[in-house]
Amino acid sequence: MKFEPLNQGFVSQRTVNTPTAVAAGSRCALTPEGDLVCTFMVQSALGINDFVPLLSRSRDKGETWVEEGPLWPELQDKFSLFGSVSRSPSSELFFFGTSTNIDRRGESFWSDATQGMKQCDLYWAKSVNSGRSWTPPTVIPMQIPGTAEAPGAMCITRDGRWLVCYAPYNTFDPKVVVDRNQVALLYSDDHGKTWIQTSMLRFSEIHSGAAEAWIIELTDGKLLGTCWQMDHSVDRDYPNPYALSLDRGNTWLPPKSTGIQGQSVALAALPNARALFAYSQRKHGERGIWLAVVKPTESQFTVECNQIVWRAETTTQTDSPPEHSQWQDFSFGEPSVTLLDEETVFVTLWCVQPSGRGIRYVRLRMVK
Secondary structure, eight states, rough: EEEEEEEEEEEEOTTTOOOEEEEEEEEEETTSSSSEEEEEHHHHTTBBSSSEEEEEEETTTTSSOOEEESSOOTTTTTEEEEEEEOOOOSSSSEEOOOOOOOOSOOOEOOOOOOOTEEEEEEEEEEEEEESSSSSOOOOOOOSSSEEEEEEEEEEETTHHHHHEEEEEEEEETOOOOOOSSEEEEEESSSSSOOOOEEEEEEEETTTTTEOOOOOOOTTTEEEEEEEEEEETTTTTEOEEEEEEETTSSSSSOOOOOSOOOHHHHHHHHEEOOOOOOOEEEESSSSEEEEEEEEOOOOOOEEEEEEEEEEEESBSSSSSSOEEEEGGHHHEEEEEEEOHHHHHEEEEEEEETTTEEEEEEEEEEEEEO
């Protein structure tokens, strides 16, 4: 198995002529009528608490794009909204993410003093008309102390369970004790009315934490979760971990190593209980976005192929070391991966590169 490039371009370059603005967090989904929609966020600068989620639409499977604007224009001065689109088995679109109050224009959502983020809420919303309009954001109550980093999409299983995952983070309040040694999971069996909280990945390494967590349902009914795991005490990355649930997310097997040393990740299901595993690579190999075909089991991740699909010109914007602590200086990241048909794959990412800035895409063909 390998990936052959078809073409690449930009979903949005709205930041190309506004050097202080940044696009982030692109995710895609196919609508029932065959449109490809891409949601992403713009903010005035990395670290500023003013994310605005936008949606662009392609009617030719990603060849050309039309930006349709903010999901909730009436909220953009009140709340900083981050999130990701996904499609349910019943073809509705869902949007899941974090909502943070904006108290002052230009404020940061990050505190160096506590190594934490401003307190936020988790939320979900739904569209029954292929993303042309959305229900108001509905809060998902977090049941443990801390705030949340949640760039991954909601997973809606074939039997109707809703699942979301997030990485617990410190808040601005140094007195709040946060259990960061995990990826937290919430699930609902009543369409978001009530939620039960547990852990998707629980790390044994001390000083460990997570980011960029994702969860999907495989075609055999198992749930697969993964993330970017790091040691905050020494600014060191672990190999990306993964975990499986055999009982709809009620319990999870202990995490194991994927054997891949990447950073931010994304998942998409393939036939025969396989998956696409996309990840950013800034430190441990050729820099860019990599894509793997994997078949995870209870004992091993089983990587069938693993290749770079987009090469970065720069890793950071100021040539600083690409450590997690320098995240506000990264020049690309947060890939997503969508299966368009049996052999065509669509990858997106945000980038601030000499050759262009915005939301970039790469179309690929899977070849045996």
